[in-house]
Amino acid sequence: MSDQAITLNKTGYGDNGHGHGGHDHHDDHHPKPTFWNTYVFTMDHKTIGKQFLFTGIFMAMVGLFMSVIFRLQLAFPDTELPFLESIIGKWGEGGKMDANFYLALVTMHGTIMVFFVLTAGLSGTFSNFLIPLQVGARDMASGFMNMLSYWFFFLSCTIMIASIFVTGGPAGGGWTVYPPLSVLESANPGSGLGMDLWLTSMAFFIVSSLLGSINYITTVLNLRTKGMSMTRLPLTIWAFFLTAVIGTLSFPVLLAAALLLLMDRNFGTSFFLSDVYIGGEALSNEGGSPILFQHLFWFLGHPEVYIVLLPALGMTSEVISTMSRKPIFGYRAMVGSMMAIAVLSFVVWAHHMYVTGMNPWLGTVFMLLTLIIAVPSAVKAFNYITTLWQGNIKFTSAMLFSIGLVSLFISGGVTGIFLGNAAIDIPLHDTYFVVAHFHLVMGSAAAFGFFAGVYHWFPKMFGRMMDRKLGMLHFWLTFASVYCVFFPMHFMGMGGVPRRYYAFSAFQFTGHEAYIDLSIFITVAAILGVFGQGIFLLNFLNSIRRGKKAPMNPWNANTLEWTTPVNPGHGNWPGKIPQVYRWPYDYSKPGIKHDYFPQHIPDDDPNWVEGVPEPVTEPAVKPEPQPEVVVSSED
């Protein structure tokens, strides 16, 4: 057995047949499993994935909670809400939220959601969990770096959460932390210790992200099992791979920006400062440019959108294909469009800066490049829709969220055509139109991808099923809530209402009472949506302990992770790693006895392929008796 494993495992890991990866060579003995090395400082990719998952969910709760608090301010600007004081203390004295704290909440909500939930929580969880399982590897290329990646992330979370509690409050200049506001404490109290912590936290976050990304890239390139050529990779893996490439190339730039900002703040440099008069005196800084920071920030900031979105699109492709019982339509076009998106994502960043005073000629170039990105996005959307066509759709919770994602991706994506157009961006820039756009296309769509992933791979993660009916309730509540919250925001955007406003009463064009009614509607919808997430959380936690036991391949899917035991151990496959014979999307293929045809089944297996005579020899892997698609609570 041992020699077979070595031939299959192309890296040349010594695989001793006990099923653990070869990464712990520093210790000749198999380390004794203890609580600490099993659950805490683990190097097992599956456990690390779950660590990212739990941390991500915790951060999501914090981020969502913040949004509810500031939504209350927007809906009831004149009402005293005494409970605010008991939640946010001095910032809510007398039941009125402090304007600085409003900005701090908006900032932290954005930061936490974009980086900690949708980057680390989504990509960190599923890249870690799925890459080795789906490419057929025992573990990540470097289990140790993988462990470091999580613990840097944990450190980063701790610092970010701690920054909420410092004097002056957390960073409050928007998640984009534009200087000079983010440099000058006298301009904004959040730009004190809170901002230093923000930057420190982000620096650790970037370290974590890079450690993870390098690992993902290496694993995908080097640790694929026999027969798993790049063109046979599931789209999930393609998505994770491209995401990691984008992250590796763009996150360092943010690190540079963060360090320069730290120096401007603490060491008297002038990278981003010039001609500033604040707190009763003119600063001596001269020659810096705030625009420079924006270029550095958005050089990460825009690819970041795709770092968030691609994994969600990848997982959704997998789910939609499996649950429609159809091959994903246009596999090559899907890969190609993801590659196109990945490349283009690096050359569109300045569309966030049309009206910053940047040379207008640049605006035309970036407008052209930005609108080109709509083409691969359209291809993806059409391919999803065609995959559904003439399928036999099973509405599992994961499938519901995947269809939801496609709808949100379209609805949020089309408004990008307005915003990417520099001329139209003039009236719409920094209004609620933008808030609506990116919350639909990036925030909600990615969150839906996250949920699809959790529901779909939960059986592999915890060996149990989540409750389908609660999942359904969760989906419909969330889907309705998302549209109720973000769709009407377009109206405010078309009325010109700027974002990041503490109240709308100061202006005639923003002060319409109808907008107050709308704000109340949005806030109520948001609270109901958050309630929906409570259902998810209960379902999730409950199912871990009490969910129905999962079968080995609950969705009758083709990919390799379903060939592992229900609770895969260290090393993933107890025996040798299966070999791969085809792409992962042969669903409902004519001439096949079942409506799926897993990657590891040889083409001449008589249990699967019609017209093949009964074998003289045993088939490589016996198909387990397959029931109709098994779904949680029904049986």
Next chain:
Amino acid sequence: MKYEQNEAVLQVRKRLVKLLLMGLTCIMLVGVQGNAFAADAATGQALFKENCNRCHSMKLENSSTGPALLGVSERMPEGDWIYRWIKNSQKVIQEGEPYAVKLWEENNRANMDPMPHLTNADIDDIMAWINAYQPAAAPAPGDGASNTVGLEEAEGLGSLWNWVRFLVFAIVVLLVNIALQIARLRGVEFLAGVNLDKLNARLMLGFWVFGLVAAVWSTGLFRDYFILDNAASEHGQEIDQLFWTTMVVVIAVFVITNTLLFWFAYKYGKDGDRQAKYYPENYRLEMVWTVVPAIVLTFLVIMGIRTWTSVMSAPDDSKEMMAVEVNGQQWGWILRYPGNDQNFGEIDVRRIGGDNLLGVDMNADESKDDFITQDLILRKGSVIDLKIRSRDVLHSVYLPHFRVKMDAVPGMDTRFHFVATQTTQEYREYLKGNGFWSQIERMDTIKLDTFRIANRDTIAYDTTIIDTVYRYENFDFELACTEVCGRGHFSMRKKVVVLEPEEYDAWYEKASQATMYKAMRKDIDPSDEFPQLAGTEETGGSKSDIILE
């Protein structure tokens, strides 16, 4: 297996859950109603908050936009004066009532918003609260109790009800959750025997149909507030045209793709017998939906580049120019005009101090005739050369009605050129045709909290007063900030007034007479020093035309 559980127990549980939900709903409703039965002064406080707090501080000893109201009962004339004043103060002033005129003069001729929807009883309630109010006795700074106000009982009651409503809401959420969980664990099957695939397939289609209807209907609700259809500037009209052209494309794509998505989800929902079609690729189809979007986008890009270039390119020399400088600072704008020489004095932040708000070079000749104004006054038909600066953090100059937006960057001057095509007065005329703006001012508050109407039979507002002021008469162009800049970001307002060229020139002539030194002084309100524009006061010039005094 679970279905085999005792049917009777299931029924009871289901009923219990229903009862629980109904009960809680009732409690919530009662919670809402509760406010209506509070004491007079408490009602007054609520009314005050709702109607007066926009301008008058709830801490009556403090002045806000409007004057402090502590002890107002002792100052004001007796009788029905207060009713008339609150319902329509302008009318009282026009009638020449001496105390009213005095108030008006004292408050820089700012008009109080008319409140025709308040009944005499409402006003009595408000006065009851004002009379009962006790200012806080020298609260210690930072003391948690510093917001103590008079009438603590009423306050306490209000807070209590807020608490109750919040708690009830939280409890409902919690209980529904718990109920669902318990039910599940005990084996109660919700949706037992329902084909979930069919149900979801139907819900998909239902969601889309309902969503489309809701989208169309709600667009109607907010249509009147869209500002994207009558730009008051030349380039703005181009942008609007492009916006609506794009909108046609976007709506088409949005509706077609979503319809296909939800329709397929409905149509191909799981059906045991059907074999899904093995259909992995179709090169021709892929080409179609690569090339068609590419072509459509090419058109949009070309139009976009053309518009963007024309907006951003250097202005046409043949047109008259007018220059104005907008200086952003935390949290307001300083508006500077170059004076007769058409040249601005140089600015350096290191010179800021004392009277010199902008850091202007006081010795330079160009500076001598520069002047600062309260409102942004623009000349119709000229190319407006907007020079944009910031002295502290990033701000962004935003003139929504003119489709102008450009960041104010410390250390880097930015500009925006545009031509205003409509005067304030012309825009007001245009708004006559708008469903919202053509209505009578404050009509929206006649909603009057429906429960208040329901609980009192006295709906008595004077229709003869309210038909005098239309919303559009108070319309003003505005200047706002769209780059987050700290706590006051949401309130960086300046009024923008567009004048006919001859009006503007006359105003400019007069304004330039003032010396720069005066203009730069912060203790002098420039609006006092410069020729006053009727109708440019904060609350607007009601029906009067904008004319020079």
